[in-house]
Amino acid sequence: MLRLAVATAAETYDRMQAPLADRGIDVDHIEVSERQFPLSDGGRFGADEFDVGFVYPPRLSEGGVVDALLEIPWVNDRERILLSRHKGEALARLLTADFPVPETVVVSNPVEESTLVNVFERFETPVVVKPNATTRGTGVAKVTDLDSFLGICDYLDLVHDYRATGDRSFIVQEYLPDARDYRVMVVDGKVVGAVERRLPEDALTAGQWKHNVHRGAEANPVTLDGTVQKLAEKTAATLDIPWLGVDLLVTEDRVVVNEVNARPTIDSATKYEEGFWDDVATLIRSTA
Numbered sequence: 001m002l003r004l005a006v007a008t009a010a011e012t013y014d015r016m017q018a019p020l021a022d023r024g025i026d027v028d029h030i031e032v033s034e035r036q037f038p039l040s041d042g043g044r045f046g047a048d049e050f051d052v053g054f055v056y057p058p059r060l061s062e063g064g065v066v067d068a069l070l071e072i073p074w075v076n077d078r079e080r081i082l083l084s085r086h087k088g089e090a091l092a093r094l095l096t097a098d099f100p101v102p103e104t105v106v107v108s109n110p111v112e113e114s115t116l117v118n119v120f121e122r123f124e125t126p127v128v129v130k131p132n133a134t135t136r137g138t139g140v141a142k143v144t145d146l147d148s149f150l151g152i153c154d155y156l157d158l159v160h161d162y163r164a165t166g167d168r169s170f171i172v173q174e175y176l177p178d179a180r181d182y183r184v185m186v187v188d189g190k191v192v193g194a195v196e197r198r199l200p201e202d203a204l205t206a207g208q209w210k211h212n213v214h215r216g217a218e219a220n221p222v223t224l225d226g227t228v229q230k231l232a233e234k235t236a237a238t239l240d241i242p243w244l245g246v247d248l249l250v251t252e253d254r255v256v257v258n259e260v261n262a263r264p265t266i267d268s269a270t271k272y273e274e275g276f277w278d279d280v281a282t283l284i285r286s287t288a
Contacts, residue, residue: 007057023281052288084262179249184232193272195219
C-alpha cells in the first residue's frame with residue numbers, strides 16, 4: 001500500500017483513514033511539534049515508512065526539519081502553504097490576474113498615524129481589520145469609527161514590535177454585510193463540494209458577525225451556480241494549489257474571492273460530491 005504521512009491529528013486525519021485505506025493508501029500521523037529532533041543521531045526518522053505527505057506541516061520551522069528528514073513530496077508543499085497563509089499576497093496575485101476581490105489595503109507596520117487615517121478614510125464604515133497570517137477568524141475585527149480603528153492598529157503595532165515576529169503586516173478590507181459566505185472545496189482543479197456558512201439567529205441577534213465554523217457558524221451543503229463554481233476552480237488553477245478551500249462572498253451584484261486556505265479541514269462526507277474520496281486518492285497518488 002501507498003504510505004501517506006499526515007502532520008495533523010485532528011478531524012481531517014480521523015476522517016481520511018478508513019476511506020483511503022479502502023483505496024490502497026495507508027494513513028499515519030507524524031509528530032511535528034512538541035517533541036525533539038536529534039539531528040546528530042544520523043539517518044532520517046521514518047524515511048522509509050512514507051511515500052508522500054498530505055499537507056506540509058503547519059509549523060513551518062519544525063516542518064522544514066521534518067521535510068528534510070523524510071524527503072517526500074507533499075500534496076500542498078511549503079510554497080503553496082505560504083501563499084495561502086499570507087492573505088495579502090494571495091489577494092494581490094488574484095487581483096493582478098483580474099479576479100474579483102474585496103477592496104483591500106495591506107499595511108506593513110510600522111507606519112505613521114496619518115497613513116492609517118488615510119487607509120481608514122478610503123472605506124465606507126464599518127471596515128474589517130485582519131492579521132495577515134491567521135486562520136479561523138483569529139484577530140479579525142469589525143470597526144465602525146476612526147478612534148477604534150487606530151486603537152486596534154496600536155495593538156497590532158505592539159505585537160509587531162517584537163522583533164521575532166516574521167509577518168509585520170495586516171489587512172484592511174471593505175465589509176459586505178449582506179453577502180452569502182461560501183467555502184468551496186477544490187481538489188486537483190475540480191470543485192468537489194461547497195457549503196454556505198451561516199450564523200444561528202440567536203448569534204446574529206447578539207451581534208456576532210464572523211461566519212467561521214470554529215466561531216459557531218453552521219456549514220450546510222449547497223449546489224453552486226456554474227459561474228461561482230468556475231471562479232473557485234480558476235482560483236485554484238491560478239494559484240496552482242491542488243488541495244484548496246476557496247472562500248467566496250456573494251452579494252446581489254458581486255462575487256468576490258475573500259480568502260483561500262491550503263489546509264482546509266475535511267468535513268463530513270455528506271458535504272462533498274459523490275466520488276470525493278476517489279478524487280483525493282487520485283491526487284495523492286499523482287503527487288507520489
